[in-house]
Amino acid sequence: MATVTLLSDEEVSADALAVFDDIRATRGTEYINNFWRALAHDPVMLRATWDRLKHVMAPGMLDPLVKEMIYVAVSTANGCEYCVHSHTAAASAKGMSPQMHTELLAVIGMAAQTNALATALQVPVDPAFDPNS
Incomplete structure (x- = not known):
């Protein structure tokens, strides 16, 4: 409401x-x-x-479809039901196939799992990944 x-x-x-x-x-x-x-x-x-x-x-360096898919992922992480629905519809209108949507959801799920594990374990960032090293 x-x-x-x-x-x-x-x-x-x-x-x-x-x-x-x-x-x-x-x-x-x-x-x-x-x-x-x-x-x-x-x-x-x-x-x-x-x-x-x-x-x-x-449109820019990222394709509009990619931007919409990123929006879906961030909206999922933030728990915004409205944005998940509206940007899934926008991504579909820009060419996201059902197979792409399934793959997107798999990436979102995988990222959520590994983010939670890395956070819970407090894994330090590898020097090779840290631009300040």
């Missing part, structure tokens, strides 16, 4: 509506998801978050 109401286009400020319009234009869709509708209570935060997300998720 949301802790704030999800604002409709009719309920948001002019500043928030301008962000919604940018989201629609950038994504080529009329759909504004619930995350943005919740953030619309604070148009400054909405704009800052959208602008940063647009920049970070834009």
Whole structure:
């Protein structure tokens, strides 16, 4: 259950509506998801978050599909159900196959296990892996 109401286009400020319009234009869709509708209570935060997300998720040295898959992994580690679902859908739309998703989940699971073991054992970082050595 949301802790704030999800604002409709009719309920948001002019500043928030301008962000919604940018989201629609950038994504080529009329759909504004619930995350943005919740953030619309604070148009400054909405704009800052959208602008940063647009920049970070834009094509660059990492392919947009890779970025979405990383987002799924980090969202899983952080326990963000909303982000896991929305970025799994985005990754699928960018070409993630069911086989790629299965492999991604295997990597997430393996990393979670080995991270927990290394943390519990307090294994020191090998000098070969430490750029400060």
